[in-house]
Amino acid sequence: MLKFSKDHEWVEVDGDVATVGITQYAADALGDVVFVEVPEAGATFSQGDDAAVVESVKAASEVYAPLSGEVTEGNQVLADNPGMVNEDPLGEGWFFKLKVSDAAELEEMMDEDAYNEFIADL
Amino acid sequence: MSSWSQSLSNFEEGAVANDFATFTGNKALELEESLIFEKPDAFNQTGVDFDDAPEISGDKLGGINREGQIGLAGLSEPETIRHYTRLSRMNYAIDMGFYPLGSCTMKHNPRLNERVARLPGMADVHPLQPVKTAQGALQVIYDLHEWLVELTGLPAIAMSPAAGAHGELCGMMAIRSALEAKGDKREIVLVPESAHGTNPATAALCGYKIQSIPCDEFGRVELGAFKEALNDRVAALMLTNPNTCGLFETDILEISKELKKVGAFFYCDGANFNAIVGRVRPGDLGIDCMHMNLHKTFSTPHGGGGPGSGPVTLSAELAPYAPVPIVVKNGDQLDLIEHVGETKSFGRMKGFHGQMGMFVRALSYMMSHGADGLRQVAEDAVLNANYVLASLKDVMSPAYEGSCMHECLFDDKFLKDTGVSTLDFSKAMIDEGYHPMTMYFPLVVHGAMLIEPTETESKEKLDEFIAAMRHLAEKAKAGETDFFAQAPVYSPRRRLDETLAARQPVLRWSKDS
Numbered sequence: 001m002l003k004f005s006k007d008h009e010w011v012e013v014d015g016d017v018a019t020v021g022i023t024q025y026a027a028d029a030l031g032d033v034v035f036v037e038v039p040e041a042g043a044t045f046s047q048g049d050d051a052a053v054v055e056s057v058k059a060a061s062e063v064y065a066p067l068s069g070e071v072t073e074g075n076q077v078l079a080d081n082p083g084m085v086n087e088d089p090l091g092e093g094w095f096f097k098l099k100v101s102d103a104a105e106l107e108e109m110m111d112e113d114a115y116n117e118f119i120a121d122l
Numbered sequence: 123m124s125s126w127s128q129s130l131s132n133f134e135e136g137a138v139a140n141d142f143a144t145f146t147g148n149k150a151l152e153l154e155e156s157l158i159f160e161k162p163d164a165f166n167q168t169g170v171d172f173d174d175a176p177e178i179s180g181d182k183l184g185g186i187n188r189e190g191q192i193g194l195a196g197l198s199e200p201e202t203i204r205h206y207t208r209l210s211r212m213n214y215a216i217d218m219g220f221y222p223l224g225s226c227t228m229k230h231n232p233r234l235n236e237r238v239a240r241l242p243g244m245a246d247v248h249p250l251q252p253v254k255t256a257q258g259a260l261q262v263i264y265d266l267h268e269w270l271v272e273l274t275g276l277p278a279i280a281m282s283p284a285a286g287a288h289g290e291l292c293g294m295m296a297i298r299s300a301l302e303a304k305g306d307k308r309e310i311v312l313v314p315e316s317a318h319g320t321n322p323a324t325a326a327l328c329g330y331k332i333q334s335i336p337c338d339e340f341g342r343v344e345l346g347a348f349k350e351a352l353n354d355r356v357a358a359l360m361l362t363n364p365n366t367c368g369l370f371e372t373d374i375l376e377i378s379k380e381l382k383k384v385g386a387f388f389y390c391d392g393a394n395f396n397a398i399v400g401r402v403r404p405g406d407l408g409i410d411c412m413h414m415n416l417h418k419t420f421s422t423p424h425g426g427g428g429p430g431s432g433p434v435t436l437s438a439e440l441a442p443y444a445p446v447p448i449v450v451k452n453g454d455q456l457d458l459i460e461h462v463g464e465t466k467s468f469g470r471m472k473g474f475h476g477q478m479g480m481f482v483r484a485l486s487y488m489m490s491h492g493a494d495g496l497r498q499v500a501e502d503a504v505l506n507a508n509y510v511l512a513s514l515k516d517v518m519s520p521a522y523e524g525s526c527m528h529e530c531l532f533d534d535k536f537l538k539d540t541g542v543s544t545l546d547f548s549k550a551m552i553d554e555g556y557h558p559m560t561m562y563f564p565l566v567v568h569g570a571m572l573i574e575p576t577e578t579e580s581k582e583k584l585d586e587f588i589a590a591m592r593h594l595a596e597k598a599k600a601g602e603t604d605f606f607a608q609a610p611v612y613s614p615r616r617r618l619d620e621t622l623a624a625r626q627p628v629l630r631w632s633k634d635s
Contacts, residue, residue, distance in 0.1 A: 029568075032620075032621035035624070057620045057624055059562060059563075061565075082625065122568075
C-alpha cells in the first residue's frame with residue numbers, strides 16, 4: 001500500500017516496516033541528485049523529524065520522517081549512486097526502511113489519487 | 123592523461139559550424155589557455171637562472187630532505203603573466219558589464235575607495251605596530267564604527283568579523299553569551315524560510331535547535347506560525363530584512379514586540395541593508411543585533427575581487443560580550459582592548475583587527491556619499507529593482523504581487539509548458555553578455571530568478587537589459603526550445619556538466635588525473 005506526504009515522500013508498508021523514499025514529483029523538481037545521506041539503522045525519529053539529506057545541482061533539502069519509528073536499514077546504494085533517486089525514485093531509489101511505531105499516523109497520509117490531485121495544484 | 127581544455131571542448135562537438143575552425147583553437151581575441159600544469163614542459167623549466175645547488179648531505183636536514191620534485195610549474199615571467207591574463211579574459215566582472223546576481227549586490231566599486239586604500243599610510247600599516255604609531259589607522263576604524271552605529275541606531279559594534287556569515291556567528295555568540303550569563307538555557311532559534319541559508323547554519327554551529335517558520339502567500343513571515351512557535355525556550359529569531367524574496371518584513375514591529383515578551387533576542391541579517399540604509403535604523407525596529415556586509419552595502423569589492431567584511435552592531439545588553447579587539451578613545455588617544463582579561467567578551471574571532479583594507483574603502487564610500495548620498499543609495503537601489511520588475515512583469519511571472527525592495531523575484535510560471543527551464547533561460551543570458559541572475563534561490567519559489575540591478579546602473583543599461591530579457595521570454599514562449607538547449611554558444615566553454623562535476627568532483631590537478 002503506497003501512501004504519500006505533503007512533503008513529497010512516499011511510504012510503502014509491509015507488515016510493520018515502511019520503506020520511505022521521495023516521489024517522482026520531488027525528484028523532478030530537485031533535478032539531478034548529486035548526494036544523498038541516509039540514516040543509520042537504529043536511529044529513531046518522530047514524524048516530521050529531519051531523517052535524510054538530498055542534494056541536487058539546484059538545492060539541498062531535508063527528507064522528513066513521514067512516520068515515527070526506528071530505522072532498520074538505510075539504502076547504502078545511494079551513497080555511490082545518488083542518480084538512482086532520479087532514475088527510479090519509487091523503486092531502487094528508496095531512502096530508508098522504518099519500523100513503524102504508530103500505525104495511526106499512516107491514516108493521515110494521502111493515497112495516490114489524493115497526492116496526484118495535491119501536486120496538480122502546485 | 124586527458125587535458126582540461128580537451129575534456130571541456132568535448133562539449134562543443136557539433137555545436138558551432140566548423141568551417142572557420144582555427145589551427146590553434148584560438149578565436150582571434152578569444153585565446154585558448156590550458157592549465158598551468160599542462161603547459162608543454164612545465165616541469166622542466168624555470169624562469170630564473172640558478173647556480174647548481176651545492177651538495178647538502180641529508181643528515182644536516184634531520185632526515186627530512188626532499189626526495190623528489192615539488193611539482194610546481196616553472197614558467198618565465200612573460201609566460202606566467204600571459205597565462206593569468208588569458209584566464210582572466212574568460213571571466214566576467216562588474217567592470218565589464220551588468221551583473222544582476224540577486225542577493226549578492228554586485229554594485230560598482232568606486233575607484234576613489236581604491237585610491238584611498240592605496241595611500242601608503244593606509245596600505246603599509248602593520249597590525250603589530252605600536253598603537254601610538256598607528257593612530258590614523260585606528261581613527262579609520264573608530265570613524266567607521268561611529269558611522270555604522272549612527273546608521274543602525276544600535277550603540278555598540280564588533281568590527282572584526284571577516285564576512286557576513288562570520289558576522290552572524292559573532293552576533294549569535296554574543297546572544298548565547300548574554301543568555302548564559304543569566305543562566306538562561308534556551309535551546310531554540312527560529313529561522314523563517316525567507317532568511318539567508320547561512321542563518322540556520324550559524325544557529326546550529328552555536329548549538330541551537332533550528333525551527334523553521336513558513337512564508338505566507340505574500341513572501342513574508344507567516345505571523346501566526348511565528349507566534350505559535352514562540353515560547354520561553356526560544357533564544358532568538360534570525361530574520362533577514364529585507365528578506366531573500368526582496369521584500370520588507372512588514373510585521374517587523376509586531377515580531378519584535380512578541381520576541382521581547384518572551385525574553386528572546388532579535389537577530390537581523392543585514393546583508394540586504396543596502397535597501398534601507400539611511401532610511402531605516404534597525405535599532406528603532408527593536409533589533410538587538412545586526413551584521414552588515416561592507417562588501418555589499420558599502421561597495422567594497424567581492425566575488426573574487428577582495429575579502430568580505432561583516433561588522434556587527436549590538437544593543438547595550440549585548441555590547442559587553444562583543445569580541446576583542448575593540449578600539450576605544452581615551453582622551454585624545456585611541457587605544458585597543460586586545461585581551462579578554464576582566465571584560466565579559468566572548469573572545470576573539472579573527473587575527474588582528476578585521477579587514478582593514480575594507481574599512482578604509484567603506485569609510486571612503488560613506489564620506490564621499492555623505493548621509494544624504496547613502497539615503498539615495500537605498501532609494502535608487504529600490505527604484506531600479508522596481509523599474510525592472512514593472513518592465514518585465516507582463517512577460518515574466520513575478521513570484522509575489524506588489525512592489526519589491528532592492529531586488530525583484532520571478533518564478534518559472536511564464537516558462538510553463540515551453541520546455542525551457544530557469545537554467546536554460548540563464549544560459550541564454552550569458553550569450554547576451556549578462557551575468558545571469560541568481561537562480562533556484564530562494565527555495566520557496568519554484569524555478570526562482572532573483573534580479574538585483576543595484577543603484578549603480580543607469581536607466582539606459584537597465585532598458586537594454588529589460589529589452590534583452592523580454593526578447594528571451596518571448597523566444598521561450600514561441601517554442602524555440604532548441605535555441606535555449608544549445609545556450610551558451612558564445613562563452614569560452616559551452617554548457618558544463620554540473621551533475622558530473624558534483625558527483626565526481628576533481629578538486630586538484632594531479633599527473634594521473
